[in-house]
Amino acid sequence: MRRYEPIVAIDVASEKEALALMDTLKDSGEANHDMPILKIGMELYYGVGQEMVKQAKARGFRIFLDLKLYDIPNTVRRAMAAIGRLGVDFTTIHAAGGSEMLKAGLEGLRQGAQEAHVEPAQLLAITQLTSIDEQILHEQQHVDLSLIESVQNYARLADECGLAGVVCSAQEIAAIREVTRDDFLCVTPGIRPAHYQKDDQKRIVTPFQAHQLGSNAIVVGRPITQSADPVAAYQTIRREFIG
Numbered sequence: 001m002r003r004y005e006p007i008v009a010i011d012v013a014s015e016k017e018a019l020a021l022m023d024t025l026k027d028s029g030e031a032n033h034d035m036p037i038l039k040i041g042m043e044l045y046y047g048v049g050q051e052m053v054k055q056a057k058a059r060g061f062r063i064f065l066d067l068k069l070y071d072i073p074n075t076v077r078r079a080m081a082a083i084g085r086l087g088v089d090f091t092t093i094h095a096a097g098g099s100e101m102l103k104a105g106l107e108g109l110r111q112g113a114q115e116a117h118v119e120p121a122q123l124l125a126i127t128q129l130t131s132i133d134e135q136i137l138h139e140q141q142h143v144d145l146s147l148i149e150s151v152q153n154y155a156r157l158a159d160e161c162g163l164a165g166v167v168c169s170a171q172e173i174a175a176i177r178e179v180t181r182d183d184f185l186c187v188t189p190g191i192r193p194a195h196y197q198k199d200d201q202k203r204i205v206t207p208f209q210a211h212q213l214g215s216n217a218i219v220v221g222r223p224i225t226q227s228a229d230p231v232a233a234y235q236t237i238r239r240e241f242i243g
């Protein structure tokens with residue numbers, strides 16, 4: 001089973017904070033291939049822009065550009081083409097947009113990458129956010145599905161549409177593996193080291209539990225970025241996850 005290095009979510013507002021974190025994390029691997037994958041999300045991308053992708057690439061990071069697209073198929077196709085041209089490694093789209101939107105997104109991403117002569121990113125579908133629990137789920141939907149059934153359905157749909165994998169909680173991996181192809185990726189945020197506060201996350205596991213449950217990659221933000229020593233925090237989490 002393929003396991004990636006931990007993905008660190010650089011959720012900060014300014015270019016200065018982002019560059020400081022990149023420079024700190026650049027040396028956090030115990031060898032070159034141990035470098036974290038950086039996740040650039042909405043806060044940094046909307047606040048600062050594409051420059052952050054360029055800066056992260058210049059430092060040798062692989063990049064997860066997490067913009068969670070969700071719109072009509074034509075808009076998503078065209079936006080994904082722009083993401084494809086950036087040459088990032090992973091990117092996201094909401095499974096809730098349905099098969100037509102997912103396929104349009106994948107098409108756009110591949111087309112953009114082809115135009116820019118870069119490898120297309122691995123497209124991951126958001127299932128149910130890890131900040132959602134059964135109670136919140138039932139505020140938003142009229143269908144009487146349990147959270148795990150909903151995640152499983154979204155994963156099946158993403159697989160059928162040809163996506164590389166999903167973003168989910170590690171708690172749902174076993175259910176997802178029942179309905180998807182063998183190399184389908186389960187990328188799991190909602191990671192909390194033992195005794196760390198939950199914050200706004202609901203469906204959490206420790207890095208070691210994520211390992212045991214078969215996560216392909218963990219996404220970790222605050223437990224690393226808000227640590228007094230982000231490098232030490234990264235290395236501890238990495239060892240727990242990779243083994």
Ligand SMILES: O=C(O)c1cc(=O)[nH]c(=O)n1[C@@H]1O[C@H](COP(=O)(O)O)[C@@H](O)[C@H]1O
Nearest residue numbers: 009041128129130167189190219220221222
């Ligand atoms: O797509 C994501 O990365 C994502 C999906 C999800 O279901 N839950 C989730 O927390 N995330 C992201 O993962 C990161 C988690 O950050 P921390 O809670 O600080 O570890 C944030 O950047 C979230 O945007």
